[in-house]
Amino acid sequence: MSKRPGPDAFHTNPTPRCDILLSPDLPENLRDIDDFLTQAATRPGIAQSLRESGLTIAQFITILKAKSQGKWLYLHYVLYEIEHGHRTTRDFNRLPNGLLDYYIKYWEQWIIADNTQWHGVYLPILATLAAVKEPVGAHHLNSWTGLATTLIEQHLEQNWPHFIAKSRHGQHTYYQFFHATLRELFEHAVDLQQQYSQYTQLLSIFKTAYREAYKRILQSLCNDLASPSDESMRRDAAFRLIRMDWLRHRNRIAPADIERQLEAIGRYVDTNDQRQYLIQSIDVALGMSADERQRARLLVYRAALNGQCGETDQAEADYYAAERLILHAGQLPPPVPEDQHILARIYLGLANIHSIRAEPADEAAPADEQEVQAALRYFEQAASAANAFGRDPQLQITIQKELIYTYALLAQWQLGEDTYRETIGFLQRIQSQLEPTVYARLQAQLLEVASQLYYKWALSVAAQSHDLAHDLLERARALAEDGINLLNAAFDRTGDQELVYDRVLAYINKGDYLQAIGEHLGGAFAARSAEARTCWEQAREQAQAYDFLDMVDLTNSRLTHS
Numbered sequence: 001m002s003k004r005p006g007p008d009a010f011h012t013n014p015t016p017r018c019d020i021l022l023s024p025d026l027p028e029n030l031r032d033i034d035d036f037l038t039q040a041a042t043r044p045g046i047a048q049s050l051r052e053s054g055l056t057i058a059q060f061i062t063i064l065k066a067k068s069q070g071k072w073l074y075l076h077y078v079l080y081e082i083e084h085g086h087r088t089t090r091d092f093n094r095l096p097n098g099l100l101d102y103y104i105k106y107w108e109q110w111i112i113a114d115n116t117q118w119h120g121v122y123l124p125i126l127a128t129l130a131a132v133k134e135p136v137g138a139h140h141l142n143s144w145t146g147l148a149t150t151l152i153e154q155h156l157e158q159n160w161p162h163f164i165a166k167s168r169h170g171q172h173t174y175y176q177f178f179h180a181t182l183r184e185l186f187e188h189a190v191d192l193q194q195q196y197s198q199y200t201q202l203l204s205i206f207k208t209a210y211r212e213a214y215k216r217i218l219q220s221l222c223n224d225l226a227s228p229s230d231e232s233m234r235r236d237a238a239f240r241l242i243r244m245d246w247l248r249h250r251n252r253i254a255p256a257d258i259e260r261q262l263e264a265i266g267r268y269v270d271t272n273d274q275r276q277y278l279i280q281s282i283d284v285a286l287g288m289s290a291d292e293r294q295r296a297r298l299l300v301y302r303a304a305l306n307g308q309c310g311e312t313d314q315a316e317a318d319y320y321a322a323e324r325l326i327l328h329a330g331q332l333p334p335p336v337p338e339d340q341h342i343l344a345r346i347y348l349g350l351a352n353i354h355s356i357r358a359e360p361a362d363e364a365a366p367a368d369e370q371e372v373q374a375a376l377r378y379f380e381q382a383a384s385a386a387n388a389f390g391r392d393p394q395l396q397i398t399i400q401k402e403l404i405y406t407y408a409l410l411a412q413w414q415l416g417e418d419t420y421r422e423t424i425g426f427l428q429r430i431q432s433q434l435e436p437t438v439y440a441r442l443q444a445q446l447l448e449v450a451s452q453l454y455y456k457w458a459l460s461v462a463a464q465s466h467d468l469a470h471d472l473l474e475r476a477r478a479l480a481e482d483g484i485n486l487l488n489a490a491f492d493r494t495g496d497q498e499l500v501y502d503r504v505l506a507y508i509n510k511g512d513y514l515q516a517i518g519e520h521l522g523g524a525f526a527a528r529s530a531e532a533r534t535c536w537e538q539a540r541e542q543a544q545a546y547d548f549l550d551m552v553d554l555t556n557s558r559l560t561h562s
Contacts, residue, residue: 024070033070037061040075045083053089060089067095073179074099077106080162100192103185104199111202125152127209130186131217134243135167135174144217186210218246222257225264238268242277258285259294263301275305293342296325300345312353319349340385347382351375 023029040046041057050060068074078095081087096102107126111118124145129136138149138156145152156164156175165178177183185192189207193200221244224230224237242265262281269275282302289295303318323346330339358371 029070030065033065034061037064040079043083049082049089055089055092063092067097069098071099074102077102077162099181100185103182104196104202108202121147123209125155127186127213129177130183130210131213135176137172137174144220222261225261235268238265241265242274259297272309275309279305292325292329296322296342300342303349307353312356316353319346322346344382344385347378347385351378351382354378
């Protein structure tokens with residue numbers, strides 16, 4: 001059976017929704033605990049303990065249900081202890097009241113058993129696990145506590161296995177607390193002191209240990225972030241600092257260090273969520289800083305991140321705010337050469353914003369001329385400021401590298417071959433001052449720009465060929481019609497008939513010129529396409545040598561299509 005094709009209207013009923021409020025004291029949860037404990041009472045270790053204490057199963061369930069306050073994790077810990085002989089059912093009435101009370105009393109027993117080991121070994125391991133907030137290997141804990149790896153593994157795997165969750169990553173075992181509540185005991189010890197006033201001294205110890213561990217980890221990660229040789233170590237440190245929300249302990253970090261660390265972390269962020277975290281961190285740093293120049297630098301950094309997130313209006317506002325701060329600071333003697341460097345970055349950022357706004361949505365459409373001119377104006381201001389800042393050659397080169405790429409992009413939009421060639425010449429003049437990898441990357445970028453230029457010029461030639469051919473064809477037809485009219489008018493003039501007919505043939509034969517013109521323009525199109533292909537292949541060779549092939553692949557698809 002068949003039917004004519006046509007739109008099908010599908011009706012779907014709304015998905016049934018059932019909202020459930022999860023709470024430890026819900027009747028359903030308490031019934032589940034009853035069933036669970038009834039079965040748990042039959043386990044060999046627990047059943048034997050009940051027989052020895054004379055406690056009935058009903059009493060066992062009633063006491064545990066009340067002491068656990070409906071928390072399953074509490075039951076998990078207590079039943080583990082009974083089954084492994086660490087606790088008996090004889091002292092059930094002295095069980096801790098709730099999960100946090102359980103943790104406090106549990107660790108209190110470890111302190112009583114060996115106070116020296118507690119402060120020298122146990123507490124540093126626990127506080128470090130709480131502070132890091134994610135799975136870590138024993139080798140990490142060794143680095144952050146100074147304790148032997150074997151000793152750390154012994155306690156985590158043999159003494160506290162019911163508190164620890166393990167996972168495997170490559171050749172290493174990674175550890176973290178089984179549940180977040182144990183970490184919260186250390187992290188929120190200050191808040192708990194009011195609730196558990198009888199344990200004020202112990203909670204104070206937890207608080208101090210947590211802060212010291214946090215400080216050690218931050219210092220270690222900041223050192224890793226500054227490592228000159230190990231790229232993977234720097235990347236790992238950057239993301240750990242983000243996940244640890246490192247600026248929460250900003251009172252322990254000098255403002256100058258925060259600025260440096262923010263920029264170091266920024267080299268490794270690649271998602272908008274991570275950029276938003278950095279933007280929030282910069283907001284915090286701005287609130288800490290009273291120095292106009294530092295605030296300007298932070299605003300420039302925030303503007304760049306906002307630009308990467310597509311928030312060009314916010315980025316523009318940050319650049320202007322930074323410019324005002326620098327110009328105001330520069331009014332006071334003595335002059336600071338670095339002001340020109342910051343202004344160069346500001347104007348370069350504004351040039352990039354206007355470049356983005358100038359870029360046409362459609363490749364065939366022209367760029368916004370007003371925005372292009374604004375971008376060029378700011379580009380020239382950036383170049384002027386960069387040239388005025390000559391104190392630090394490395395910073396000068398950094399500005400030059402950014403200017404090269406911006407200049408190349410502007411050349412691409414304006415289809416300016418002269419501008420492109422000037423940029424290539426400038427790059428070649430400073431080649432000796434650049435690292436080979438940096439030079440190769442810039443060269444590949446410029447070659448890709450060149451391939452796009454030639455591609456657009458080739459399309460322009462093709463369009464010119466089509467338009468010119470169409471124009472000449474119309475002119476030939478018009479001339480032929482004129483000739484026919486002349487022929488008809490002279491039909492009775494036999495003496496002139498042959499002459500007029502020859503003229504008409506000559507007009508019609510004008511069409512022969514179309515093929516010659518088309519071949520000429522077609523040759524120009526092929527030449528431009530070949531140049532574009534050559535530039536793209538050179539860019540790809542450079543990119544392949546330094547592993548950034550994705551940068552030039554888009555041009556290939558365009559050239560193939562052409």
